[in-house]
Amino acid sequence: MTKRNTPSTSKQVTLVMSAALCVCALILWEWLVRAKGISALVLPAPSSIALTLWQGLRSGYLWPHMLQTLAEWAAGLSLGCVLGFVGGLVLGEVSLVRQIALPYIVTSQVVPKLALAPLFIVWFGFGALPTVVMTALICFFPLLENTMTAVSQADAQQLDLFRMLRASRWATLVQLKLPQGLPTVLTGLRMAVVLAWVGAVVGEFTTASKGLGALIIAAQGSMDTALMFAVLVLITALGWVSYQACGVFERFVLRQTGFLKR
Numbered sequence: 001m002t003k004r005n006t007p008s009t010s011k012q013v014t015l016v017m018s019a020a021l022c023v024c025a026l027i028l029w030e031w032l033v034r035a036k037g038i039s040a041l042v043l044p045a046p047s048s049i050a051l052t053l054w055q056g057l058r059s060g061y062l063w064p065h066m067l068q069t070l071a072e073w074a075a076g077l078s079l080g081c082v083l084g085f086v087g088g089l090v091l092g093e094v095s096l097v098r099q100i101a102l103p104y105i106v107t108s109q110v111v112p113k114l115a116l117a118p119l120f121i122v123w124f125g126f127g128a129l130p131t132v133v134m135t136a137l138i139c140f141f142p143l144l145e146n147t148m149t150a151v152s153q154a155d156a157q158q159l160d161l162f163r164m165l166r167a168s169r170w171a172t173l174v175q176l177k178l179p180q181g182l183p184t185v186l187t188g189l190r191m192a193v194v195l196a197w198v199g200a201v202v203g204e205f206t207t208a209s210k211g212l213g214a215l216i217i218a219a220q221g222s223m224d225t226a227l228m229f230a231v232l233v234l235i236t237a238l239g240w241v242s243y244q245a246c247g248v249f250e251r252f253v254l255r256q257t258g259f260l261k262r
Contacts, residue, residue, distance in 0.1 A: 076135020150181020
């Protein structure tokens, strides 16, 4: 008799294959740089990038920049999530407000946020505040869209039941629409967590003198390509960890509310 692969075994195999692919890509990259004699100014070897990253962390050089970006990410994400969640509730509940405001909200997302950086400097000055505002503007829309969708697409039969019971709009929202739409809202939160890193780093390109984004610009000015790659690796790692943490939180909430089996 053949043994069936359990979901945990299948997941482990997938992780091993993914890690093997990453290792093979790094080995090929290292060989290509050394064999072709590619200049470190153009494309540094992975070993050089890893050494630069290790030295930056060990010496403490990268920590203040990382903590600065992390603080801006957290502040911008918090502000964006509050705006997105509350705005999504309002737009989902009041159709007139949705029809009037939604075109302007979508238009605000079409405008490149980097183009607004000079205005943010004029309005908020240099420092962390412009970056926080830019981060909030970038990450609030997914949560707003998903929250609006969640509360405006509740089950029609259950809505009729709540109307028959003469439940208030607030009770219907809290006891029916939000619980039903929780997976959709949490998906928007997961997207916002990732986009907040984009906002924080991009905001630092022009409005900050400290942070991982500002460090990339400084490394570019000094032609330190290895440092640029090292910072990109650090940003990627932070983004991956925050995404995975959000996924753990999402699964915990869905299990507690009965959407996933324990």
